[in-house]
Amino acid sequence: MTTAGIENPTLAPLKENLQSVIYGKSECIDVMIVALLAGGSVLIEDVPGVGKTTLAKALAKSIDAKFRRIQFTPDLLPADILGSSIYNPVSGDFRFDRGPIFCNILLADEINRASPRTQSALLEAMNEIQATIEGQRHPLPKPFVVIATENPIEFHGTFPLPEAQMDRFLVRLGIGYPTVEVEVDILKSHAHDEPLDRIQPVLKLEQVRQIQQEVSNVHADNGILEYIVEIVHATRHDNRLRLGVSTRGTLMLSKAARARAYFQKRDYVIPDDVLWLVPYVLPHRILLTSKTRHSGAIAKEIVTDIVSHIKVPV
Numbered sequence: 267m268t269t270a271g272i273e274n275p276t277l278a279p280l281k282e283n284l285q286s287v288i289y290g291k292s293e294c295i296d297v298m299i300v301a302l303l304a305g306g307s308v309l310i311e312d313v314p315g316v317g318k319t320t321l322a323k324a325l326a327k328s329i330d331a332k333f334r335r336i337q338f339t340p341d342l343l344p345a346d347i348l349g350s351s352i353y354n355p356v357s358g359d360f361r362f363d364r365g366p367i368f369c370n371i372l373l374a375d376e377i378n379r380a381s382p383r384t385q386s387a388l389l390e391a392m393n394e395i396q397a398t399i400e401g402q403r404h405p406l407p408k409p410f411v412v413i414a415t416e417n418p419i420e421f422h423g424t425f426p427l428p429e430a431q432m433d434r435f436l437v438r439l440g441i442g443y444p445t446v447e448v449e450v451d452i453l454k455s456h457a458h459d460e461p462l463d464r465i466q467p468v469l470k471l472e473q474v475r476q477i478q479q480e481v482s483n484v485h486a487d488n489g490i491l492e493y494i495v496e497i498v499h500a501t502r503h504d505n506r507l508r509l510g511v512s513t514r515g516t517l518m519l520s521k522a523a524r525a526r527a528y529f530q531k532r533d534y535v536i537p538d539d540v541l542w543l544v545p546y547v548l549p550h551r552i553l554l555t556s557k558t559r560h561s562g563a564i565a566k567e568i569v570t571d572i573v574s575h576i577k578v579p580v
Contacts, residue, residue, distance in 0.1 A: 274531040279468035283328040287461045288317045290448035304525035306436025307412035316441045322373045322413040330467035331370035338380040344387035374414040378424045392434040437546040484524035486535040489579040500572045509553035519547045537578045
């Protein structure tokens with residue numbers, strides 16, 4: 267259904283860096299890079315120990331970005347993420363102490379362990395790259411990307427992410443276990459030191475900001491835009507779904523398609539860009555009906571089926 271294409275040589279060192287710490291997961295790495303180019307956040311849903319945190323740290327080191335990690339727990343408060351004003355009894359003034367959200371790449375580890383109130387502290391940041399704290403607007407550094415992880419097999423002490431928050435993640439992906447051959451290579455690579463320690467910056471933050479601007483200028487003709495809208499509208503009228511893709515989802519699919527075209531060294535979007543991204547951008551934005559869910563169907567399969575019945579523009 268998709269073709270490999272020719273990757274942008276400017277981004278080749280970045281991909282090489284990520285592949286040096288995450289073996290055998292080329293497509294997952296491509297999705298991460300596309301998300302960075304589009305300025306979108308990433309939700310990684312997978313079992314523990316497959317490299318979620320390592321991938322986030324490697325991405326931050328590769329672009330020389332300010333990286334912060336927050337371990338989400340049930341007692342975590344919004345102020346622990348955003349920051350708060352601290353009173354100075356000597357001067358009688360309040361000083362704003364910035365929280366860990368003021369960074370370029372924020373790793374929200376096990377995000378579903380925090381309460382919905384605390385999870386919501388990220389909503390504005392993910393959507394508008396700013397945080398309103400005690401009535402004051404605080405712009406966040408650019409680029410700003412949230413990489414959130416959640417463990418799908420542990421339900422005790424977790425809070426499902428609300429639809430509004432899920433909708434703000436550009437992509438959702440899973441890394442998965444490596445093959446036998448790849449896992450042997452992983453053992454060899456960790457024999458003497460940590461591959462993550464060998465990562466050196468290959469892009470500057472200013473370069474990333476410039477690339478993100480160039481991505482927004484990638485052309486998508488009316489046929490592509492109509493194709494995206496037709497896919498989204500089909501999800502809203504499918505009787506297997508209780509909730510279809512939002513307009514935010516439409517915009518994000520379009521932005522991601524431009525980023526993927528840039529990654530493939532093109533200044534225009536083709537249908538293949540949209541098709542490649544659909545499994546990562548759309549399934550987490552829909553809700554299945556109870557009947558569909560109990561039948562054993564999963565969102566990704568339904569989205570794939572919907573797209574297969576829509577004519578691809580020539």
